[in-house]
Amino acid sequence: MKIAFVGKGGSGKTTLSSLFIRHLAAARVPVIAVDADINQHLAAALGMDEAEAAALPALGARLPLVKDYLRGTNPRIASAETMIKTTPPGEGSRLLRVVEDNPVYAACARPVLLEGEPVRLMATGPFAESDLGVACYHSKTGAVELCLNHLVDGREEYVVVDMTAGADSFASGMFTRFDLTFLVAEPTRKGVAVYRQYKDYARDYGIALKVVGNKVQGPDDAAFLADEVGEDLLLTVGDSAWVRAMEKGRPRRFDLLEADQRQALKELHAAADETYEQRDWERYTRQMVHFHLKNAESWANAKTGADLAAQVDPAFVLAEPSGAPQPA
């Protein structure tokens, strides 16, 4: 299950995704944590110290390796250089599974111990000085999109992505890559405005979107969100002393998280699981092809000097493997 946390800057995307990841680890289900924000905060929220977090490999910097692995023997992808963030898998491509060892995880993921479980953490990588003003900095966040498009995750396997604030994800197909998107909104006009913008984009692509109200301080806040968001409002979360202690560098044991927050995490988990029935791998594949063709026409054909539409394998549908996972 591919789950994203999106929302306005500072709304609590990193906080809530880190809590959700801890909850899944505590529930003993496989989970991969992905920091897709160029401002990297997820590692710290998961309890990594500064030195460990700084030593995390940047997915964006390892794109050639990722591309070479994923393209495998796909004859439609001539080289890693012509493979772009939206290049879809086809016959011969290598796919990723949540539970396996592979060279992509070996190079790009690091374990973080949560509730006694080693959880893989992957990070897009920080925004380098040299990226500023360069259009292809999108290729950094593109590494996550590429991985998601090659990932065959099953029921009760989770990939949780802490997304970048703002509209960056609409420039690519990234926002369509999830079984469920949690939009974190504070009870403010700005928080709700981001929800409306997201909803508009999401509608055309049939995106499953649920609003998680955060920093909700009382009935008035909750009523405001209920008014503005209607039935898309899944639940609201209040201020958490546990989170504040964490922010002070005095982390508490996860089982001391407030009962309300724990209940909220269970509901997020249930909401994610419910979307499994709506899964449609054909649609998923169709949408990745759609965004690939869009990218090919708008910049990538010109950049690579090739017709990247030819990378699409018309007969291929991404789908869960029916047998047991193969060793890499």
Ligand SMILES: Nc1ncnc2c1ncn2[C@@H]1O[C@H](COP(=O)(O)OP(=O)(O)OP(=O)(O)O)[C@@H](O)[C@H]1O
């Ligand atoms: N429920 C909560 N209770 C207490 N503090 C919270 C809660 N949610 C978020 N915060 C605090 O609000 C601040 C912003 O949260 P967070 O970093 O998770 O937001 P974000 O959406 O990831 O921000 P950015 O857009 O910068 O990535 C942090 O200091 C965090 O500790």
Ligand SMILES: [Mg+2]
């Ligand atoms: Mg954040």
